[in-house]
Amino acid sequence: MFKMIKPKALTLGIILIFLLNPSNAWSQTNYSVLDFWKYYSDAENQLYKQQAEISFQSLAKRKESISKLHTKTDWEGRQGWVKGRLQESIGDFPERTPLNPIITKRIKKDGYSVEKLYFESIPGVKVTAAFFIPHGKRKNLPTIIYCSGHSDLAFRSDIYQHVILNLVKKGFAVFAFDPYGQGERLQYFDQHLGKSRFSPTREHSYPGAQLFINGSSTAKYMIWDGIRAVDYLLTRKEVDPERIGITGRSGGGTQSSHIAAFDGRIKASAPECYITTMEYQLKSGGPQDAEQNFPKGIQLGLDHADLLQVRAPKPTLMITTTRDIFSIQGARDTYEETKRAYKALGKEGNLLMVEDNAGHQSTLNNREAMYAFFQKHLDNPGNSKDEEVVIFPVEELYVTETGQLSTSVGSKFLFHLNSDRTKKNLVLLNEGRQNLNQHLINLKQKVKAISGYTETAKKAKLIFSGQTEFEAYFLNKYLIKEEGDKIIPFITFVPKHPMGGSVLYLDNMKDKESSEAYAIPIQMAQKGVTVIVPDLPGYGELGPGYLKGDAYFENTSYNQWFAGILNGKSTVAIHVEAIETLLQVCKTDLKLDDKEIMGISKGGFNSSLLHAAVLGVDFKGMLFLDPLLSFQSVVSDKNYNPAHMPFTVAGALPNYDLQDLSAAFAPKKLKIITESDTLAAEQFKKSCEFVAKRYESMDEANNFSITKINAAREAMNLINAFISDF
Template sequence: MRTYSLQEEQANRRRELSYIDDYPDIERFHRHPFRRYLDRLNADYLVKRKTALKGVKDKEAALAYRQQVRDAFRAAVGPLPEDAGGNAFLKGTLDQGSYWIDKVCMETAPGLFATANFYYPKQRNGPLPALLLFCGHANEGKAYGSYVAFCVEAVMNGFCVLTFDPIGQGERRVPLAEGSSGEKWMEAVAAHCFLDEKLSLLGEHLGAYMMRDNIAALTYLLSRPEVDAARVGVTGNSGGGTMSAYIGAYDDRIKAVAPCCYITELRSLLYRIMAQDAEQCLPGFMALGLDHSDLVTAAAPKPYLISAAMFDFFPIDGVRDAFIESKKLYRLLEAEEQLDLSVVMKGHGFWHDMREQVLRFFCRVFEVEFATEKSIDYERLPAEAELLCVGAGDATEDALLSKVKERLLALPAQRRNLELQTVREQLKELLQLPADNELPSVPLAFDEKGDFAFESEEGMPITGSIHRFTDGRDVVRVCLAIGGMSGQGLEQARETGYDAVLAIHPRGTGPAAMEPACTFGMFEPEKASGYNARMLGRSLQGMRALDALTAISGLKRTPSFEQAEVTLYGQDEHALTALYAAVLSSDCHGLLAAGLLESFRAFAEAEAHRFESGIVVPGLLLAFDIPDLLQVLQPEAVLVERWLDPMRNPVHEGTSKR
């Protein structure tokens, strides 16, 4: 159990301030071609939404804009899991002298339970104002020191407080696969991404499940007889700030909102540290024109406090711009005095002075006198073991994993009688690809070394090289190696009768990969760029498939290659890119996969995997799986040298077709 202390605050502050030392490297990282491409898309998005905001000049337009962003945000969240109907069970009560802590299990969706603590004073005259505290990405969830400290501070000031373990945290942690470095549980962020990958293949995402949790928690809070439903606020830090802003924009039962260390300008955040946790990157969020400030606007005219830290990795310049945008809308809605900003001179964290500013805000809004002296012994806050609702190690997120497996069992084991054209149309939509007539059709130009470059999209250069086995006459057979080919592979290609091998590296892979340091230790570039693409209404796998398709299109327009038979080659992750391109391109005559994932069904069922996250295609399993896609290709044109399970272990020994 981590309790609040001055020493911890000082240590955390030094750690958070250290991120500033890394910032001189930012511009170097932005020289990377894929990063530059994302920068352009992010800048285009920002200019478009700011241009739209310029047209909001009066109250009528502001009201229309607020409704627009509310609708867009609900569209980004999408359909929620089924409501469990408000079932909740009291598991015990802690007597803390002047206040109680009820230990509660809330059923948020059928079969899914959130473990929660409800803090409330013993002495009260009638219903009290209440706060819903959302947890950030602390593994301890509701038992994390600064969250417990805030609950106690608030209850000592006359509030009731409900806080609960988010999915993947506290008593809902996700177990690691056996033999995983001796650890028992996944880290919170890793758990969120892991679960989101599985849900994504089934056309869902973790953010919708977390929103269902939020709504269920609010419903339970309002059901308590100690609570005044007219005085209910939400707050939280970091990931908890995200959820505070989300539900503040989503649910009108909330009367005041105070997200901490979250609200900033999205493009500024993406430029600094790239995209973050799964539920913070809702599908199509940017494509719908939304930014963090819109979450504030959607809550207007509710009292709203944006709480920020000067030295946060959530950029302070973005906080300023988000506040200015929100302030304009609040002013047009004649509620300017209801929106405020507070900034602490620290790094990322739910600091004591930040918590005090938040509590003063709620006291002012709900007409409660702020108690300056609370006589709290921070070294004796309730410990994690005391706050457990079920029992140490008993409550895990196996329930959500079980739901995923149930969904998988409901899918057909194999799709039969698939038609190529129908599959192409579905696959193109799933990969979020442009129409065929929008593909570049520029011939490839080789230099004297055999290197070449082309743009698969405006501003997205892809590099490659050619290995010729003939003297320059018209090429009959060519192998397009997605992700490159080893020296041994090149020799085999020559012996097999290919006239040439062209190797390309799709964006963000191999020599074209971003440096791991470009996110300043916050996230893997693969996940970060994938989440950026997801918010833009794209998919990273789709972008890479587009790189392959453009290479084929260019090759077929290159002198001496126009009539060549093109076989696509790919290994591991690249085998999937090659498979998609083989299905989609009418100019592809064959597929050679050296290490192909056995199925996405196995991937979704697995307790762990060793594939890059970019292979996940939202909704793919609802339409077909890898074996289904192979069905629509000519059997004689497909050779799978090796099948892999999700851990990259060989599934079938030897060479096999299909």
């Protein structure tokens, strides 16, 4: 995941250890703390389970409030409340601007025609679509918006075409559009490959994570596409504005339920293979790709049922299967709860649920139930039998000449929208920095509120787990046992001839059998410094856990990070709380009260250290090896490193960035060592100019530095110079 010492540097580190430790005993050392503690064999799932437990508390409060609703007035009050919470989560939608629709071609078939078109949901954002219109009556037709699931072909895939064409044969007009990252809207299209570099899920979640950091979401823009699709349909004489429905399966179920919850012009909604409860979602597959996760949705008191209840008593059909990836029990529970709302509002018959014994798929029984539902509630009676249809070749349904917006008429995508937002956020952030003193005074409260950090006294017990003696130091193993089954495994390197002081060293210690990962702590111990090396939640023996999910990219689980998006508790906040507990126990039980502690990290753990420092941990100094530059560097890079994502905080921009935390650390010593290329190193320095000026203003310019290195020996020399302050 994180960039470790390069092979040449690694060899050098091993040689140095070997020279200082000729017995070579370290090569047989097992650095694992938990090997001995079989009870904690599930510790790698601790981070996710901690996140889930936080969510369960909010969901329990929601259940309690729902249990108190009985009358029509109660439920109408709840609906108004839910609308407010949904809007609070999503934020303001973009401005309604001209759609500028362009019909690129018309196709006539036996019994219907197809118009291929695109419109602009936001200036520059083109949405490719196909409008299927049955022959005969050409005005005031019942119309269905069809939302595609996670197929790279979108509505052109065989199963989606089958449903669309069946609806058309039954007299419905159908409007099918491509979501971001699918069909002709591939955002990472590679002309040499002739396809996207990413799967549809990654097409959503990879830029979606950037949107979260900037205080936005993929859900907002997908919902907005659907709202603008309704806007377009209302310009067409073929469409009856009082008979608009929406459906879709899987990711299309997500979109259709979300769009219908926000757009009251949609009369009938039939989401398929999506609706469940967040409790069972968290207990089964976990949070899924970006657009399914409303920012702080669970913290705000929302669940899947609210997407249906907020539109009651409008007709709604839940289409489910018993072996779906979305829990069928959750779907049943949501149906029972939502039925109470419909009953109180006098329209119990407007809520239906169909269930078939199948997996995550479209079934004959479910399709026919959906046809019948729309025929009844959009006043279009007829035969609801599923029929054979002639499927279009994919290319025949291309809207653009090349089959991709990026290589034909061009379009903005999620990354571009996020870039626009990044520029605005940077302006706001720089404006705040103009009065730097006040900005830094307000910083702790901002960080606390946005990251989800909670300042609470934690009961913890230190458990000693063994010692190994080396020529120059002792290797000690410990567990810290917190409330419940939460633990913090850590080891200490204690020199036999200490020079005073301690270092908290953070890195992703994945290989517990290899001393190579411990080269730096070992060398510091041999220099006389006590080094504390913990595993923080999600890393080492506390990660990554089972939740790899549909958004597991390059050994990083976005799904796990999304759990914190839902409940407002960032991974970074959990790290800070673990660091606080660890250091408090070490100071008290290991008698470090009178010793100063420095922080050293590799990779993105500098974010954890900086957040800990601004939230109250008293480090004498900090040194970062190849750190995460900033949140802005992540949101600005179309090809950012996924390993950095867990160390970012959703909604941090435009409120603060890592440089602000660095400036708040002044005038204490802060050293940054980077292996970046020269250009990247210069950009790093430029982004930290105001941090350097902060140190200068406090007459401690030498306490802040950014150094580019080429070899491990340089890094170790700088580390030795850094710890010489002890």
